[in-house]
Amino acid sequence: MTDAPDAPVTARRRAVVLVGNPAAPYSRALRIARTLQDIGFDVEIAAVASADVPDHEADGSVTIRRYRPSGPFAFLAAGRGAASSAPSSGPWRSRPAPLRIARSVAAALRRWALWPHTVRGWWATLDRDLAPADLYHACGSLTVAAAIAARGRDRRAGRTSRVLYDAIDDVVDGNNLLGVPAPVKAVMRRRETRWARSADARITVNEALAARLATRWRTERPLVVPNWPDVRGPATLSGGAPDLIRAALGVPPTTRIVVFQGRLGPNLGLDAAAQAILEVPDAVLCLIGFGRGFAASRARDDDPRFAGRHRTLPAVHPDEIVAWAASADVALVPLPPVSANQRASTPNKFWEALAAGTPIVLGPDLPEMARILLADELGVVARSLRPGDLAAAIRTVLDVRPEVAVERRTRIAAMARDRYSWPRAARDYRSLIARLVGSGGSADPTAQVVARRQRDAAP
Numbered sequence: 001m002t003d004a005p006d007a008p009v010t011a012r013r014r015a016v017v018l019v020g021n022p023a024a025p026y027s028r029a030l031r032i033a034r035t036l037q038d039i040g041f042d043v044e045i046a047a048v049a050s051a052d053v054p055d056h057e058a059d060g061s062v063t064i065r066r067y068r069p070s071g072p073f074a075f076l077a078a079g080r081g082a083a084s085s086a087p088s089s090g091p092w093r094s095r096p097a098p099l100r101i102a103r104s105v106a107a108a109l110r111r112w113a114l115w116p117h118t119v120r121g122w123w124a125t126l127d128r129d130l131a132p133a134d135l136y137h138a139c140g141s142l143t144v145a146a147a148i149a150a151r152g153r154d155r156r157a158g159r160t161s162r163v164l165y166d167a168i169d170d171v172v173d174g175n176n177l178l179g180v181p182a183p184v185k186a187v188m189r190r191r192e193t194r195w196a197r198s199a200d201a202r203i204t205v206n207e208a209l210a211a212r213l214a215t216r217w218r219t220e221r222p223l224v225v226p227n228w229p230d231v232r233g234p235a236t237l238s239g240g241a242p243d244l245i246r247a248a249l250g251v252p253p254t255t256r257i258v259v260f261q262g263r264l265g266p267n268l269g270l271d272a273a274a275q276a277i278l279e280v281p282d283a284v285l286c287l288i289g290f291g292r293g294f295a296a297s298r299a300r301d302d303d304p305r306f307a308g309r310h311r312t313l314p315a316v317h318p319d320e321i322v323a324w325a326a327s328a329d330v331a332l333v334p335l336p337p338v339s340a341n342q343r344a345s346t347p348n349k350f351w352e353a354l355a356a357g358t359p360i361v362l363g364p365d366l367p368e369m370a371r372i373l374l375a376d377e378l379g380v381v382a383r384s385l386r387p388g389d390l391a392a393a394i395r396t397v398l399d400v401r402p403e404v405a406v407e408r409r410t411r412i413a414a415m416a417r418d419r420y421s422w423p424r425a426a427r428d429y430r431s432l433i434a435r436l437v438g439s440g441g442s443a444d445p446t447a448q449v450v451a452r453r454q455r456d457a458a459p
Helices: 027-039 089-093 096-113 117-129 142-155 183-196 207-217 244-249 268-278 294-301 318-326 347-357 367-375 387-398 403-417 422-440 445-457
Strands: 015-020 040-048 057-059 062-067 134-140 162-168 201-204 256-263 281-289 312-313 332-334 360-362 379-381
Touching: 015 027, 015 142, 027 062, 027 134, 027 318, 027 422, 040 117, 062 117, 096 183, 117 142, 117 256, 134 422, 142 162, 142 183, 162 183, 162 318, 162 422, 183 207, 201 207, 201 422, 244 256, 244 281, 244 312, 244 318, 256 268, 256 347, 268 281, 268 379, 268 387, 281 294, 294 312, 318 347, 332 347, 332 387, 347 360, 347 403, 360 367, 360 387, 367 379, 379 387
Parallel strands: 015 040, 015 134, 040 062, 134 162, 162 201, 256 281, 256 332, 281 312, 332 360, 360 379
Antiparallel strands: 057 062
């Protein structure tokens, strides 16, 4: 009698979510990674190494590996090349003005020619060290070229790999390229378009961006997968969540909390917000965030003009941020409309506040967010970003009877849970992945999923 043959062992598929920052953590990448795990992938988040975080760690069952830049472009990495190229630093301060100007021009030309220059050393390390995968989910323009290169290596080795370009913003018309000369920006636009068209499928975060990008890329409309949070457990204070911000700040329950959460830095309206809070009685502006503006925000905390009125806390894990937002009375989104991307944006902080049930004060001329906010009375749009107008909008939200505030919070949280939650956003993403990888790859998987959504929405 012969033994029955062993059952075939089916290897789990592997996906890599590429993030052009340290992902410490990055909420969209985590949601994507967890969804891919649910589908049946082993998932690695491939991020950029930083001195502040370990090179290798786990977030639950998701592996995060951070790769250190290497090769001839390593010195251009964020935080390394920036200081060395500053013409006002070090011995260059005493050099003749023509030399300083020439050096500054040379640095700008180098940045433009190598755009995106800060991650080219990271790309070199990925080219050497990143293990093959069935799917590369590229979060943003900093990552898509590395994903396309990895796909090329895999296919030369006989593996069928796919690249999904996640256009998390309109990078060419975004804040980071403000002031770049038009001819240079045209080259960057062509470069990003080439990468987008080389991907096997494309997604983005809202309908306005989908329309803009499809026109520029001359492709089918990218699938919209919004940045809706994955809320776990009760979020609102009326649902029993702890009063996290007041506890962290050590302020009494009567203190009114205005929160801004997320990346800290320029072109976010934070200077005006700091001035505005001084015109709102019994209120504190609490910034929960990260980024190059964090130290400046902490310094403002210590400025006597803002004593006790401006407080900065470090970023918290994406799984916790909705609960923190729920302990604020107002969420502030004072983004100035300085770029086409910012005007079309719907950032994480907007959706996280709604999930918490926290009403929003929004800056003017941000039509995508304003449309959502005003349609269901989810907050107030300020007349301008002048401190007085921001303060007036904040007071409009705050100065209501307690029972009205409770009813409003409960209504907003319930609406967000019903309309703007990650399980709803992930449904179409799962369908796209099934067509892209699960069935061996489709000639036009994004178009198929978009068409199905349109059929489902038809009356």
